[in-house]
Amino acid sequence: MKRFGAFTAVAGIDVEVARGEAFGFLGPNGAGKTSAMRMIGATSPISEGHLRVLGLDPEADGVELRARLGVVPQEDTLDQDLTVEENLYVFGRYFDLPRRTLRTRIDELLDFVQLSDRRNDKVDPLSGGMKRRLVIARSLINDPELVLLDEPTTGLDPQARHALWERLYQLKQRGVTLLLTTHYMDEAEQLCDRLVVMDQGHIVAEGSPRQLIERHVSREVVELRFADGQQAHALERLEQLDGDRRIERLESLPDRLLVYTPDGDAAIDAVNELALDPLTLLTRRASLEDVFLRLTGRQLID
Amino acid sequence: MATPIALRVLEGHARAYRHTWRGTTIGALVRPALFLTAIGVGLGTLVDDRAGTADALAAPTYLAWFAPGLLAASLMQAGSADGMFPVMAGMRWVGTYRSAINSPVRPRDLFLGNLLWSVARIAVIGLAFVMIAAAFGAIPLGRGLLAVLPAALNGVVTTAAISAFVVTRDSPQVLAGMNRFLILPMFLFSGTFFPVEQLPDTVQPVVLIIPLWHGVELTRALALSSDPALPWGWHLGVIAAVGLVGVLVGSRLFTGRLRR
Numbered sequence: 001m002k003r004f005g006a007f008t009a010v011a012g013i014d015v016e017v018a019r020g021e022a023f024g025f026l027g028p029n030g031a032g033k034t035s036a037m038r039m040i041g042a043t044s045p046i047s048e049g050h051l052r053v054l055g056l057d058p059e060a061d062g063v064e065l066r067a068r069l070g071v072v073p074q075e076d077t078l079d080q081d082l083t084v085e086e087n088l089y090v091f092g093r094y095f096d097l098p099r100r101t102l103r104t105r106i107d108e109l110l111d112f113v114q115l116s117d118r119r120n121d122k123v124d125p126l127s128g129g130m131k132r133r134l135v136i137a138r139s140l141i142n143d144p145e146l147v148l149l150d151e152p153t154t155g156l157d158p159q160a161r162h163a164l165w166e167r168l169y170q171l172k173q174r175g176v177t178l179l180l181t182t183h184y185m186d187e188a189e190q191l192c193d194r195l196v197v198m199d200q201g202h203i204v205a206e207g208s209p210r211q212l213i214e215r216h217v218s219r220e221v222v223e224l225r226f227a228d229g230q231q232a233h234a235l236e237r238l239e240q241l242d243g244d245r246r247i248e249r250l251e252s253l254p255d256r257l258l259v260y261t262p263d264g265d266a267a268i269d270a271v272n273e274l275a276l277d278p279l280t281l282l283t284r285r286a287s288l289e290d291v292f293l294r295l296t297g298r299q300l301i302d
Numbered sequence: 303m304a305t306p307i308a309l310r311v312l313e314g315h316a317r318a319y320r321h322t323w324r325g326t327t328i329g330a331l332v333r334p335a336l337f338l339t340a341i342g343v344g345l346g347t348l349v350d351d352r353a354g355t356a357d358a359l360a361a362p363t364y365l366a367w368f369a370p371g372l373l374a375a376s377l378m379q380a381g382s383a384d385g386m387f388p389v390m391a392g393m394r395w396v397g398t399y400r401s402a403i404n405s406p407v408r409p410r411d412l413f414l415g416n417l418l419w420s421v422a423r424i425a426v427i428g429l430a431f432v433m434i435a436a437a438f439g440a441i442p443l444g445r446g447l448l449a450v451l452p453a454a455l456n457g458v459v460t461t462a463a464i465s466a467f468v469v470t471r472d473s474p475q476v477l478a479g480m481n482r483f484l485i486l487p488m489f490l491f492s493g494t495f496f497p498v499e500q501l502p503d504t505v506q507p508v509v510l511i512i513p514l515w516h517g518v519e520l521t522r523a524l525a526l527s528s529d530p531a532l533p534w535g536w537h538l539g540v541i542a543a544v545g546l547v548g549v550l551v552g553s554r555l556f557t558g559r560l561r562r
Contacts, residue, residue: 043403044562066404075400091405138401
């Protein structure tokens with residue numbers, strides 16, 4: 001539980017994460033993801049409740065706990081006065097790591113995040129993706145058992161995101177526990193073994209990406225687009241099929257009609273039987289995004 | 303044995319200094335050198351021409367009277383800068399404080415580490431100042447080295463007090479305001495350029511609560527081998543009290559701002 005004055009950022013979440021697991025907190029902006037991460041990272045006191053991280057109490061054993069954590073915050077917060085290498089060095093010294101150890105570890109980490117050739121450059125001219133990779137390297141300087149990543153790829157271009165995911169996947173392979181927040185569904189599907197969807201400080205769903213899709217939406221989605229003014233009519237006709245096994249649920253968006261179905265071809269048959277004549281028709285597998293939007297609503301939340 | 307955490311922060315400052323020393327240190331030395339020349343030597347020649355000046359100032363020349371005051375005021379200014387820019391950068395501009403607390407470093411370590419760094423920086427600037435002043439013939443080198451102590455102490459106390467305040471501010475505009483309405487008036491009116499007896503009678507008691515005036519009195523007394531305005535312990539007590547409050551309150555405010 002986390003309160004800021006009268007505002008409750010995290011109203012009560014109950015999760016357990018096993019070692020070696022990649023666990024995600026999903027949710028719209030303001031869902032309480034960052035607050036939860038900061039409490040787990042022992043930089044924000046909990047207002048109420050019970051929290052143990054790596055068997056330690058973040059409140060009482062903050063210094064000891066943080067020595068075993070790696071944190072990738074939402075903002076890069078790299079020291080602009082220092083070079084790439086020095087950013088890692090100074091941060092490593094915060095952990096009281098011996099200089100000799102640091103020298104080899106910095107070499108390894110710069111290699112790992114593919115920044116070895118930029119080691120003596122200042123931070124400022126680096127691209128967004130490079131800065132992000134440097135922050136990841138910084139979070140690994142103490143060889144952490146658990147890495148907390150708060151929206152690790154927000155604001156990056158597709159190449160940079162994939163490069164980052166690959167690094168994170170490698171970390172997971174090495175047995176490092178990953179805890180991440182994101183509002184990108186593809187990111188959650190790529191990286192998370194298990195995740196929770198948060199909304200307004202509460203957990204609204206929990207499970208593996210596959211489980212969540214099975215539980216909350218159908219297997220496939222047919223997207224229909226109609227000529228101007230035709231969609232309302234089509235919706236009405238499809239709603240009259242109430243009870244038809246081929247259609248699980250309908251959702252009308254401003255620009256298209258979504259048909260949730262266990263079988264896309266069968267749903268298309270149903271549409272054709274009604275002679276609805278959509279402009280375009282697309283069948284796809286249901287994604288975590290459908291779950292997310294179903295659970296947290298389609299209205300814009302800020 | 304584990305290195306105390308504030309010292310790890312200090313090491314980070316020292317590392318960054320490799321890149322920033324030119325701007326910060328040279329600036330902190332060029333300014334006093336200009337003041338020594340323009341005011342101490344230039345204006346001082348006029349002052350010394352007036353009969354009775356030496357008696358009124360209880361100093362051989364205006365330059366000899368002015369230099370220790372300028373030493374104390376310059377180190378106060380260096381201290382206030384150390385309490386402003388690194389703290390605003392760490393909290394806001396760059397956010398390095400917000401990432402540092404993800405390591406074993408605690409908010410109070412950031413505060414104390416910055417303060418320790420200020421001690422080092424002020425000591426260097428103070429020693430360099432004394433050498434420059436000695437070259438001007440303004441302060442004898444030996445007494446000057448002694449006079450650095452109270453001036454530096456007051457400078458570090460300023461860092462503590464200013465950083466404790468700045469950490470609570472969100473807007474960098476407050477720094478310009480502080481420089482204009484707090485630091486500059488202190489710099490000018492704490493008995494640095496002219497004796498506070500020249501101030502209107504009603505204003506004079508105000509200097510009693512300005513740490514810099516106490517620092518100037520102690521620095522000047524040591525440089526000129528004279529007695530300060532009040533007993534030594536009083537001057538030292540005021541500076542120490544402000545410093546103690548600054549350290550205690552500063553640690554708490556850093557924690558309050560960063561651990562939310």
